[in-house]
Amino acid sequence: MNNKMWRLGVPRALFYYYYGPWWEIFFETLGIEVIVSPPTYREIMDLGVSLAVAEACLPVKAYYGHAAWLASRVDALLVPRLVSVERKSYICPKLMGLPDMLRATLKPCPQIIDTTVNLARRPEEGLAAAVQGMARAIGVRGHRVELAKAAAEARYRSWTCERWGDTKGLETGNTDQAGERRYALPVGVIGHGYLLYDRYLGMDIPGKVAALGGQVILPENIDPQEVEKACRQLPKRLYWTLGRKIIGTALYLMEQEKVAGLIHLTAFGCGPDSLVGDLAERYARRRGKPFLLLTLDEHTGEAGLNTRLEAFMDMLYRRRSA
Amino acid sequence: MKVTFPHMGHLWLILKTALEGIGLEVVVPPPCTRRTLELGVRHAPESACLPLKVNLGNFLEAKELGADTIVMAGGVGPCRIGYYAQVQREILRDIGCDYEMVVFEPPDVHFSEVWDKVKYLNRRPWQEGVRGVILAWQKACAIDLLEQELQRLRPREVKPGQADAVFQRALRDLDAAGSRGDIKRIVKRVKGEMAKIPRYTDRQVVRLGIVGEIYTVLEPLVNLHIERRLGALGVEVVRGLFISRWINDNLFKGLLPLPGHNPEKTAPPYLNHFVGGHGWESVGDTVTFAREGCDGVIQLAPLTCMPEIVAHSVMASVQEAKGIPIMTIYLDEQTGESGLQTRLEAFIDMLLWQKRRQAGKVYNGRGRNPCQETMPGCLRGQ
Numbered sequence: 001m002n003n004k005m006w007r008l009g010v011p012r013a014l015f016y017y018y019y020g021p022w023w024e025i026f027f028e029t030l031g032i033e034v035i036v037s038p039p040t041y042r043e044i045m046d047l048g049v050s051l052a053v054a055e056a057c058l059p060v061k062a063y064y065g066h067a068a069w070l071a072s073r074v075d076a077l078l079v080p081r082l083v084s085v086e087r088k089s090y091i092c093p094k095l096m097g098l099p100d101m102l103r104a105t106l107k108p109c110p111q112i113i114d115t116t117v118n119l120a121r122r123p124e125e126g127l128a129a130a131v132q133g134m135a136r137a138i139g140v141r142g143h144r145v146e147l148a149k150a151a152a153e154a155r156y157r158s159w160t161c162e163r164w165g166d167t168k169g170l171e172t173g174n175t176d177q178a179g180e181r182r183y184a185l186p187v188g189v190i191g192h193g194y195l196l197y198d199r200y201l202g203m204d205i206p207g208k209v210a211a212l213g214g215q216v217i218l219p220e221n222i223d224p225q226e227v228e229k230a231c232r233q234l235p236k237r238l239y240w241t242l243g244r245k246i247i248g249t250a251l252y253l254m255e256q257e258k259v260a261g262l263i264h265l266t267a268f269g270c271g272p273d274s275l276v277g278d279l280a281e282r283y284a285r286r287r288g289k290p291f292l293l294l295t296l297d298e299h300t301g302e303a304g305l306n307t308r309l310e311a312f313m314d315m316l317y318r319r320r321s322a
Numbered sequence: 323m324k325v326t327f328p329h330m331g332h333l334w335l336i337l338k339t340a341l342e343g344i345g346l347e348v349v350v351p352p353p354c355t356r357r358t359l360e361l362g363v364r365h366a367p368e369s370a371c372l373p374l375k376v377n378l379g380n381f382l383e384a385k386e387l388g389a390d391t392i393v394m395a396g397g398v399g400p401c402r403i404g405y406y407a408q409v410q411r412e413i414l415r416d417i418g419c420d421y422e423m424v425v426f427e428p429p430d431v432h433f434s435e436v437w438d439k440v441k442y443l444n445r446r447p448w449q450e451g452v453r454g455v456i457l458a459w460q461k462a463c464a465i466d467l468l469e470q471e472l473q474r475l476r477p478r479e480v481k482p483g484q485a486d487a488v489f490q491r492a493l494r495d496l497d498a499a500g501s502r503g504d505i506k507r508i509v510k511r512v513k514g515e516m517a518k519i520p521r522y523t524d525r526q527v528v529r530l531g532i533v534g535e536i537y538t539v540l541e542p543l544v545n546l547h548i549e550r551r552l553g554a555l556g557v558e559v560v561r562g563l564f565i566s567r568w569i570n571d572n573l574f575k576g577l578l579p580l581p582g583h584n585p586e587k588t589a590p591p592y593l594n595h596f597v598g599g600h601g602w603e604s605v606g607d608t609v610t611f612a613r614e615g616c617d618g619v620i621q622l623a624p625l626t627c628m629p630e631i632v633a634h635s636v637m638a639s640v641q642e643a644k645g646i647p648i649m650t651i652y653l654d655e656q657t658g659e660s661g662l663q664t665r666l667e668a669f670i671d672m673l674l675w676q677k678r679r680q681a682g683k684v685y686n687g688r689g690r691n692p693c694q695e696t697m698p699g700c701l702r703g704q
Contacts, residue, residue: 053634055625055652081595088430090400093598097632100593104639116595235408237430239399269369271402271628275409278367282412295369 005033006138009070009077009110012037013063013201014095017193022156023078026131029148030140035074037066040200044069049298051105057269058297059194060094060101062201067102076111077102080134084120089241092272113137163220184215185316188253190246190280191265192273193220195296203305205265205294212313217259219249226252234279243276250280254289260316261290263309268297290316323422324349325443326389328377331540332469333565335497336462341393343454345445349389351380354543358383363655365413372544372624372654373537374406378413385419393443396427401598401629457505461496462566464509468492471516473560476553477528478521486550488515525556528673531611532561533604534622535630538653539563545622545653546662555670560616562607563600583607592636592643601629605636612644618673619646625654647673 008027010016016023020036027034037044040062048065056064067077079102082095094101099114115133119126135145187209195202196218206216219227227248231238238244246264253259262284266273277293284291292312294305326349327337334350341348352358354376362379381392397404407425414421424443429435444451468489475485492512499505530552538545539561549559562583570580585596585606593605608619621637623630634650641648649669651662 053631053650055631055634083595088398090598093400093601093628093632096400096595097593097597097601097635100595101632101635104592104636114594235411236405239404269626269631271371271626274367274369274371274626275402275405278370279409279412282416 005031006076007033007035007074008113008138009067009074010034010036011063011066011070011077011079012039013066013198014059014098014194015080015082015091017197019156021159022152025155026134026148026152027078027138029151030135030138030144032138035070037069040066040198042200045200045298055269056094057271058201058267059192059270060098061298062194062198063098064102064105068106071106071108071110074110076113076138078113078134080130081114081116083116083118084126085117085241086119087123088120088237089239089244090120091241160220164223184213185260185313185320186217186256186258187214187313187316188217188249188259188262189265190219190249190253190262192242192246192267192270195265195267201296202265203296203300203302205263205305205309208306208309209263209313212310213317214260214313217253219245222249222252230255238276240272240276243272246273247276247280251283254284254287259289260320261292261312263292263294263312265294265296268295290319323347323391324389325391325393326351326381326384326387327393328373328380329354329541330373330537331542331565332465332493333540335465335493336458336565336569337393338497339461340455340458341443343446343457344443344451346443349384349387351384351389352387354380354541359543359655365417367409369626370409371402371627373403373541374410375655376537376541376544377406378410381410381414381421382419385421390420391422391424393424394426396425398428398430399598403599457500457502459566459569460502460505461499462569464496464505465493466564466566467509468512468516469564471513473549473553474558475516475519475521476550477556477558478523478525480520480522482554484519485516488512488519526674526677528557528618528670528677529616530557530559530670530673531607531616531619532559532622533563533600533607533611533619534633535600535604535624535627536563536568538622538624540565544624544657546657546659548620548622548651548662548666551663551666552670555666557670560611560614562603562610592640593633597629597632599627599629601633604630604633605640608637608640608646608648609644612640612646616646617677618669619648620669621648621650623650623652625652627652647676 010020010023024034024036044065045062047068048061048063051068052061052064067079070077079099081099082091084090099112103109103112113134115130115137117126117130131145131149135141189196189206189209196206206218209216227245230251231244231248233251234247238247250262253262264277264280266277281291281293292308294308323346325341325346329351338348338350358379359376361382362375362377366375366378394407396407404427407423411423424439426436426439472485472489479485492508495508496505499508532539540563552559567580567582570578571582583603583606585602588606588609589602593602596602604621611619621630621634623634637648637650651665
């Protein structure tokens with residue numbers, strides 16, 4: 001299969017927002033044409049909603065939409081079975097079954113590359129097995145794989161650093177943004193990356209908060225070590241990778257005097273968030289930090305969301321000036 | 323120390339025996355009712371899954387009876403049950419309900435973590451404690467044996483409810499039983515009583531498999547007594563989830579020769595990986611039931627249950643490949659009885675119709691309707 005120019009589809013949803021650059025560079029280095037679906041728009045969302053079971057959560061429905069959009073345009077779809085991306089942690093049962101769910105739904109279904117990524121027990125070996133598995137699925141072996149992996153990792157590192165450096169609001173303060181309508185209030189916007197960075201799906205909440213005069217702090221802007229440190233306050237180690245990121249960010253920001261409030265963005269039906277979000281809200285309430293929970297689904301109206309955001313931001317300003 | 327635990331079907335009887343066996347004073351929470359559910363729903367996070375809410379209700383009701391310690395199971399993911407205890411502890415703290423919690427879960431570092439908890443709870447010499455646990459296990463097996471008999475009997479009995487009454491009496495007797503001999507006598511007597519219940523011999527019975535998340539399958543409050551409803555509709559229910567098998571699979575690691583689940587053999591190619599909870603087993607059991615000639619399968623799950631949503635998503639391909647009709651029912655505090663009843667009746671009606679069509683007995687619109695004659699009374703509108 002090596003001599004054929006493959007067109008590999010990567011849905012721009014779910015973990016694309018965490019590992020997208022890694023996948024793109026890895027496969028491009030191996031000589032594969034990577035096609036990423038366009039940013040979510042109405043038709044993709046409607047397609048996903050019509051294909052997925054009604055009880056699935058919004059990001060999974062969006063994933064269905066992206067996969068369906070790609071299905072007729074590519075030779076194969078990259079839907080890795082992400083069981084675990086770090087030791088003793090999981091992501092979500094739905095991501096463990098995603099390739100099978102798509103196979104049962106997409107008709108006709110292109111070939112699906114569903115390499116299992118399981119780093120729960122032995123991280124190094126798990127990662128090596130996953131990389132080799134992906135390369136084997138497209139018929140590449142040998143040291144080319146290692147080169148591609150190195151290139152992908154380099155790109156991935158610089159990309160995460162870029163994201164981390166996006167807003168270092170906590171250290172620099174807002175003095176350089178003088179002349180604004182109001183002084184910028186640091187506000188933590190926490191949630192899954194695939195909601196925060198997907199402007200259509202997540203209704204561009206970070207952008208809206210910024211437009212209302214907030215200085216947005218996202219989970220990716222915070223030092224991962226600080227996040228892990230904050231997580232040690234929990235009574236038991238949390239076994240969801242993203243859940244730990246969310247609650248760790250929340251706990252870290254709660255302790256920062258500068259941060260005026262927290263906004264938790266979640267999707268209706270998100271299993272881990274239903275518990276993690278509730279814990280975060282309880283801790284915030286005990287510490288007197290304002291906390292706004294925004295739950296999104298395919299019926300969420302933008303006007304209602306805007307009103308709630310405006311009210312919350314007004315309340316934060318009033319608290320600050322009081 | 324007054325110990326309590328969450329309800330799950332008949333689990334209370336087994337846990338009570340085991341915990342009393344190791345010398346603890348046990349407070350069995352009042353049987354689950356709408357009040358339990360309301361109490362739980364009031365304090366639990368809105369989109370948490372149903373078992374968390376009902377368990378919370380159990381704890382609050384047990385508190386009224388004076389319990390001060392909770393014994394419950396946990397886990398290490400990816401299903402939400404592993405974090406139930408921590409969330410419930412925070413909720414109980416916020417509403418000022420003071421409890422000590424002993425959570426049994428797979429050890430993080432060393433097996434001694436589990437052992438320490440057992441040692442902490444144990445109040446008696448080891449031999450007696452072990453005897454109590456063995457007695458509890460025997461009760462679990464007895465209950466499951468009788469319940470299977472009950473499932474066979476329900477669609478065939480002339481007067482609905484008779485078999486259930488016998489079974490409820492048996493549960494009360496088993497609760498009081500103190501030795502292996504007692505249990506054997508009770509099982510023998512109850513089997514005799516069940517054999518004497520008058521039954522239809524000519525009634526056409528639909529065989530239906532129930533799969534899904536264990537709590538919704540086993541707890542009659544949340545599934546609104548679905549097995550009893552189905553029995554009254556002339557359905558023989560079979561299921562793969564029983565408490566004794568669950569204990570065997572999870573605590574004894576399948577050492578005892580009970581029929582277990584082997585989803586790694588039955589679920590592929592529809593679902594190729596473990597997905598937490600009972601999602602994989604649901605798909606595997608559905609395939610098994612289709613092979614064994616069941617007429618249909620009902621999948622039960624609490625709303626937003628992640629493993630069962632995965633299973634539900636692949637059920638369409640199982641249905642297509644195996645030709646077995648599957649209906650998925652999500653349950654939560656909003657589920658209404660008449661809505662459920664209507665869905666069940668429609669589904670069973672469809673299964674009966676299909677069964678007759680396969681047997682070549684389809685009503686052509688003229689003369690006597692063969693379908694009407696053998697249909698259970700409730701479907702004929704009596």
